[in-house]
Amino acid sequence: MCYKTHYICNIFYYSMLSGKFAITIHILTLLNKFPNDYLSSEYIAGSINLNPVLVRKEIANLKAHHIVESKEGKNGGTKLAVDSSKLTLKEIFEMTFETINLGYAKNQPNPDCPVGKKINQNLDALYAEMNQKVSAQLEGISLDDFSNQF
């Protein structure tokens, strides 16, 4: 559910951007509007109103999934590397590591209580079904569909 932000002394620290999906789809929508240009993180950040470093982090994730390509140096930036009519929101959803659920209690429940012992398992089952429904919805929408609403 996370991406690497940095590591110090061989220990990884992760940080999840809760707006990850929203930010990523915003980035992709912009890229799709200008399919021939390399857009800079500064420019994209100006539309999202977000720190450019955070934009570059999301772009790093997209690059890892080969959805975008970027060019360093002057006049560099990022552009789409895939056909936006074939990229579905489901894929974007999965790339941003989101999972639909209604949460879990933070601490491990009491294993000596019949309810505590099984609660997370039963919630998992409920949430899994939820994810299927949501995935089916998102699979039917392409980046291009989404982007054409603007």
Added chain:
Amino acid sequence: MCYKTHYICNIFYYSMLSGKFAITIHILTLLNKFPNDYLSSEYIAGSINLNPVLVRKEIANLKAHHIVESKEGKNGGTKLAVDSSKLTLKEIFEMTFETINLGYAKNQPNPDCPVGKKINQNLDALYAEMNQKVSAQLEGISLDDFSNQF
């Protein structure tokens, strides 16, 4: 999406428990297992492995929705006040103020950008459809159904 935790000088402060739904359903499942007893927040907290004060806060929310009733004083506690076969997970979902979504970017996007101007509106529409699907699923499951899995 919240419940009142406290207020100071007429200003309300809210805090959302991210495990609110999970905690609430855990509480209700326990109550449904012992429909004739008043269970104490201490006992319930022991099953969830959570601070009793937080359990009482969720119970306060359930009381406000007339789902449970509680009794103060010695041998006091809380018990179900409704028929568990008629209470659906959708109602619990709504009582815990959850909304299914994939998040929003934190800051207000740039209104001068065509994408920034409409992004949240378009996300809203996407998320609204998601909520409908999830609600339909949750409406089909009663507390009793859920509770019988244990």
Added chain:
DNA sequence: TTATTTAGTAATAAAAAATGTTACAGTTTT
């Protein structure tokens, strides 16, 4: 009728998560 156990809830503290900033090395173009 007093001690005890419980809910209710305010206030505050602590922990965790999310977001923001600075800094700088490395690339590419002009």
Added chain:
DNA sequence: AAAACTGTAACATTTTTTATTACTAAATAA
């Protein structure tokens, strides 16, 4: 070379979530 970028580490700040303490009021039981 200078300038404009990406990439990413390190750290700072803010926000959210969870935990704790403390106390009042209510009900029961001894």
